[in-house]
Amino acid sequence: MKVVILCGGQGTRIRDVADNIPKPMIPIGGYPILWHIMKYYSLFGHNEFILCLGHQGNVIKEYFLNYKEKVSDFTLTLGYKESVQFHSTIDEDEWKITFAETGERTMTGARIRKIKKYIGNDQTFMLTYGDGLSDVDINQLIKYHHNNDRVLTLTGVRPAGRFGEIKCTNEGVISEFNEKPQAAEGRINGGFFVCNHHLFDYLDGNDDLIFEKEPMMKLVKDQQLMQFNHDGFWQPMDTLREYVLLNSLFETKKAPWVR
16 A cells, blocks of 8 residues: 655754754654654555655655665775675665655645545555654554545544644544644544545645645545544654654664564
């Protein structure tokens, strides 16, 4: 199943950490947080990625275009026909990555719409943000989505109350979606979505379309938005404190997203 990752927004800058690189490229233990997200999906057998690029997308392209040289020992023979001999294989050899330029200032909903052609005839695909990590069970998330037969399933998590809040019925159908209210209780949108192809019916042609607003509100109205409850680890990286926390977890081998 293809994995779409939103990694093109200008986002929140983390002072003294990411002044000159896009947030998805901020390193955790020497690897960009984007790499950690991709690695996590890969653990569940999902190796085909579509990156929705925008702000400083060239940095992301250059990293992966030169990835094998960055992580491998190799011998370079100079001369008329230069040759490179790599001395090891890498686990990421099976990754297939599509780099989609979705616009410098395009909003999330429009970025998703612009990669429709890369989804092709696939009836289901996954979607997440490029700045958050979790230990959500991807297989159970997909199974839950298929069992409930709705257009979109999001992962509901319980973080600090500075994020938006979602409410749902006992059956898991979302009945209310509030983006960043003044005071939040219960679960919020943690990303890690599973989407049916019909999601594109909810995305119009405007570049200022915010996925978390009009499309989700319409999905709620149509009772087509489901919540998969996740009580385990979930952590975005928006602040220096969160950057330090994620690096500390990785360096001490306590990172829940590493298996």
